[in-house]
Amino acid sequence: MRLTWRKNVPDGVAVRRGERVLAVGGETVATDAALYLPGADEHTRLPWEQVEQATWQDGVLFVREVGGRRHTVRLAEPGSVPEAVRERVTATVVVSTHVKLPAGGVRIVGRRPPTAAGTLGWTFVFDRGLDPDDPGLLAQAEQALEEIRRQTGL
Template identity: 35%
Template sequence: MSILRRRDKQPQPEGLERGERVLASAALADGGVLAVTTYRLVVDGEQPERCPWHLVDGGGWRPERDEIWASFVDGREPGSWVLPDPGPVTDAFRERVQASVVLTEHVGVDRRDKARVVLRKDLATGALSVQTIYSEGADPDRPELKEQVDDALARLAEHVGLER
């Protein structure tokens, strides 16, 4: 018998892109698979999802529910998936979201009217994009907030040499 034990093979999702690798994966309670890949969050199951990391706003692990959740910046509904044995998925998830964040600036007029201006990188192509995420209840048309967002956009673009 070998001293080294062979690790169980990670479950693999369907339809990966050319060059995309699975960094961590786990079986879902519904029988599907959730995979953290080099380029995206991939879920094959009852709540399927395929989302590039630069469009994942945030997320995390809820240990009391054995659940990983994600929110998105492109208007899609937040998702959550039950993982009875998450293994390294939770750490890989956090690392991939953070890997897509280049710079962030928080701006705000008061407690209600706030926003995050985030420069993100598409991990598949390397392309940079700017996202503005307003706090719940914020008025994006408020002149003072709009001015602060525009100033933050200019600063972030200047940091990385993006033309506006």
């Protein structure tokens, strides 16, 4: 992937020291550590391991954070931002597996920050129709996670 010169970073985007700029598209900046998305007042810095899903369609980048917050950004000149987003998000996923539960299922995902020293974070994505706040369902998912951790040594 070609690195983009820092001088191409739009005004108002304060890329953190030590981050390498990978792509710039309009007001959106992808670095090796995070995605900078334009907001009403300032840019949002979203570390790659916090991106649950990102899709690119018809000139629009759709981003969903772990926890459900959503961002929609129209990129008139996307540059290589869509490719950088795909590569960086995929690179954070260490484990992704769907587990059957008595009432349905859950996708259990383990993500690690781009730096090797980062801690593995786990998320549950429950099948449609399941209540992610149901304590019994959460307990079943936690039990499945413990089995995955035991099997993988993570």
